[in-house]
Amino acid sequence: MPPALQQIRNIGIVAHIDAGKTTVTERMLFFSKASHRLGDVDRGTTITDFDPEEQERGITIYSAAVSFQWNDITVNLIDTPGHVDFTAEVERSLRVLDGAVVVFSAREGVEAQSETVWRQADKYGVPRICLINKLDREGADFFGTVRQIGSRLSAKPLVLQVPLGMGPPHVANPFRGLVDLISMQLITFSKEDNGATSTQGPIPQELLETATHWRDDLVSTLFDFSDEVAELALAEAPIPCELIRAVIREATIARRIVPVLGGSALDCIGVQPLLDAVASYLPSPADVPDVQGMSLSGKTEIAVRRPPDPNSPFCGLVFKIVADKHGDLHYVRIYSGTLKAGSRAWNPRLAKKENIAQLWHLQADRREQVLLCSAGDIIGVIGPRGSVTGDTLCDAAAPILLESICFPETVISMAIEPETSLERKKLSEVLDMMKRQDPTFRAVESEETGQTIISGMGELHLEVIRHRLEREFNLHCRVHRPRVSYKETVARQVVVEGQSNRQIAGQTLFATVRLRAETTEDQSAVQTVQEWFPQDASSSHVAAVMVTAIGESTERGGLKGCPLWSTRFTLLESPLPDPLPSDVAIRIAAADAVDKAIFEAGTVLLEPIMKLEVSVPEAHLGDVINDLQQRRAVITNTYLRAGVTVIEAESPLSSLFGYSAAVRSVSQGRASFTMSPLKYGPASAETAESFV
Numbered sequence: 220m221p222p223a224l225q226q227i228r229n230i231g232i233v234a235h236i237d238a239g240k241t242t243v244t245e246r247m248l249f250f251s252k253a254s255h256r257l258g259d260v261d262r263g264t265t266i267t268d269f270d271p272e273e274q275e276r277g278i279t280i281y282s283a284a285v286s287f288q289w290n291d292i293t294v295n296l297i298d299t300p301g302h303v304d305f306t307a308e309v310e311r312s313l314r315v316l317d318g319a320v321v322v323f324s325a326r327e328g329v330e331a332q333s334e335t336v337w338r339q340a341d342k343y344g345v346p347r348i349c350l351i352n353k354l355d356r357e358g359a360d361f362f363g364t365v366r367q368i369g370s371r372l373s374a375k376p377l378v379l380q381v382p383l384g385m386g387p388p389h390v391a392n393p394f395r396g397l398v399d400l401i402s403m404q405l406i407t408f409s410k411e412d413n414g415a416t417s418t419q420g421p422i423p424q425e426l427l428e429t430a431t432h433w434r435d436d437l438v439s440t441l442f443d444f445s446d447e448v449a450e451l452a453l454a455e456a457p458i459p460c461e462l463i464r465a466v467i468r469e470a471t472i473a474r475r476i477v478p479v480l481g482g483s484a485l486d487c488i489g490v491q492p493l494l495d496a497v498a499s500y501l502p503s504p505a506d507v508p509d510v511q512g513m514s515l516s517g518k519t520e521i522a523v524r525r526p527p528d529p530n531s532p533f534c535g536l537v538f539k540i541v542a543d544k545h546g547d548l549h550y551v552r553i554y555s556g557t558l559k560a561g562s563r564a565w566n567p568r569l570a571k572k573e574n575i576a577q578l579w580h581l582q583a584d585r586r587e588q589v590l591l592c593s594a595g596d597i598i599g600v601i602g603p604r605g606s607v608t609g610d611t612l613c614d615a616a617a618p619i620l621l622e623s624i625c626f627p628e629t630v631i632s633m634a635i636e637p638e639t640s641l642e643r644k645k646l647s648e649v650l651d652m653m654k655r656q657d658p659t660f661r662a663v664e665s666e667e668t669g670q671t672i673i674s675g676m677g678e679l680h681l682e683v684i685r686h687r688l689e690r691e692f693n694l695h696c697r698v699h700r701p702r703v704s705y706k707e708t709v710a711r712q713v714v715v716e717g718q719s720n721r722q723i724a725g726q727t728l729f730a731t732v733r734l735r736a737e738t739t740e741d742q743s744a745v746q747t748v749q750e751w752f753p754q755d756a757s758s759s760h761v762a763a764v765m766v767t768a769i770g771e772s773t774e775r776g777g778l779k780g781c782p783l784w785s786t787r788f789t790l791l792e793s794p795l796p797d798p799l800p801s802d803v804a805i806r807i808a809a810a811d812a813v814d815k816a817i818f819e820a821g822t823v824l825l826e827p828i829m830k831l832e833v834s835v836p837e838a839h840l841g842d843v844i845n846d847l848q849q850r851r852a853v854i855t856n857t858y859l860r861a862g863v864t865v866i867e868a869e870s871p872l873s874s875l876f877g878y879s880a881a882v883r884s885v886s887q888g889r890a891s892f893t894m895s896p897l898k899y900g901p902a903s904a905e906t907a908e909s910f911v
């Protein structure tokens with residue numbers, strides 16, 4: 220029997236890299252008896268980091284789904300990456316989850332990626348609880364991290380536990396346990412059985428004043444959410460723990476507070492209270508608003524809602540795809556209705572039905588086949604052919620289109636080529652498969668340079684892609700910086716006359732073409748304009764052939780061999796011999812005219828200019844601006860947005876290779892940026908000289 224909706228928790232573990240997300244997940248699996256050993260990140264023995272690349276690097280790269288039971292609650296958990304290069308994995312996970320556990324390191328506090336994932340959770344309206352981890356580390360500061368949660372994340376933290384001591388065993392007052400502020404009891408964990416046994420006792424005298432202060436803060440905060448709590452507190456009457464937990468749950472689901480707990484996942488301290496908090500405070504699928512979408516009725520779109528009811532029409536969202544040569548595995552969050560193996564589902568974007576051949580219950584890299592799943596489930600589906608990440612699957616009799624998932628634009632590109640030409644087709648097929656799996660990965664062939672350009676979210680992202688090509692597909696590729704697509708335009712306006720006066724096979728090829736060449740303000744390819752329109756039909760045909768011949772001649776490019784850009788060639792009145800010139804003569808004369816125009820006018824080398832938008836905290840603003848100026852960037856605007864400074868700038872593309880790593884370095888990882896093509900502008904003298 221599937222669990223009732225109220226007994227399901229769909230949650231994610233999110234945090235900055237090295238805050239301890241995967242270790243927290245491993246301890247949850249161990250204490251819920253879903254795993255019988257304590258996995259270690261450093262040894263590569265964790266359940267969720269099963270990819271060889273993750274095990275080698277000791278970081279999470281791909282989000283992994285696991286399920287377990289805690290008391291009478293079924294928890295569907297997704298462990299997400301913390302590195303900024305893989306933030307899309309967090310984006311698509313939060314899109315389909317009902318709640319989240321945000322992990323902070325007690326030593327580092329609120330870090331750069333912590334802010335990013337917090338904004339992503341705000342974007343999707345995800346209630347969350349916080350775990351301040353690593354309280355056993357030197358320099359741990361529980362209360363300092365709580366203050367940062369309030370100041371840097373604009374949240375309202377509600378402290379539910381305070382630590383007994385902080386730091387490693389060799390300090391004077393090491394971390395030994397937690398005071399539960401709801402029951403006002405000290406909880407300690409046994410080292411003999413890896414923290415499986417916990418003991419409750421009285422609060423030590425040394426911590427009583429601190430615990431009383433934070434207990435009063437907790438109760439006074441709940442005044443805003445419960446008149447009953449306020450009345451009992453003012454009457455100095457005992458407040459039942461069940462009432463406090465019920466009020467905290469209501470306020471957490473409404474996203475008005477964020478419960479804060481402490482612990483050390485590595486030492487197995489505080490994991491069971493965290494699991495209790497997940498069950499007590501985070502929402503079930505029945506607690507979140509009905510999913511909203513659009514339904515096409517005739518030619519008009521109407522907004523529709525679907526309640527999380529197994530008896531409603533089926534609808535679900537594809538939020539991840541694991542590409543496989545035997546059939547892609549689609550991760551689907553089911554919002555309403557039921558889905559059966561061997562059935563068909565409607566994809567509104569494609570306007571066609573997709574096969575639902577098999578359903579799989581996911582446990583990291585292990586799968587268990589099931590025949591039926593219903594609202595609230597996160598399931599693996601094999602069968603769909605055309606569906607991609609962000610697509611809706613629904614009942615064809617009651618179609619609905621859910622909001623898709625928006626991913627950030629790529630920020631770094633590299634050129635890639637196989638070591639042998641025989642592997643070129645295989646490389647193309649593998650890159651297409653990777654694009655299906657990773658929506659932030661791009662692979663296109665440049666029409667201008669002929670290179671295959673791969674783009675991603677950072678240097679580590681592309682390095683992982685390259686390692687996968689070698690390890691999984693035995694493709695050894697050379698990766699290097701892509702060529703910049705330079706262009707040319709004429710330096711000044713000129714009027715020239717080109718001629719053809721040749722004898723070929725006893726035939727005289729004589730023609731004259733007059734034209735004007737000039738630069739334009741348009742950011743576009745070469746324009747060929749006809750300004751001379753003869754009256755008779757024969758002469759009109761000759762003029763039309765001249766325009767076509769001029770356009771063909773401009774394809775050879777400028778003096779430096781680059782394509783012409785922002786240049787206009789205008790056909791002027793040209794003398795016509797009798798008889799009228801042949802097409803061959805016209806093409807020779809047009810080529811001569813274009814060559815003369817480019818030579819007499821001279822050319823200016825143009826380079827692509829990118830538009831940059833950099834978001835940076837005030838503390839690192841000067842360093843970022845200094846780095847931009849060294850890259851020949853022109854800052855066009857600065858303004859404040861959501862507490863950070865946004866810099867708008869224009870910079871040559873050739874100066875921006877490696878900027879992704881550079882901007883993180885100068886801002887301690889707290890700056891982010893977007894980059895998009897803007898225009899072509901004059902290249903520097905040094906760049907132009909390199910073409911001579």
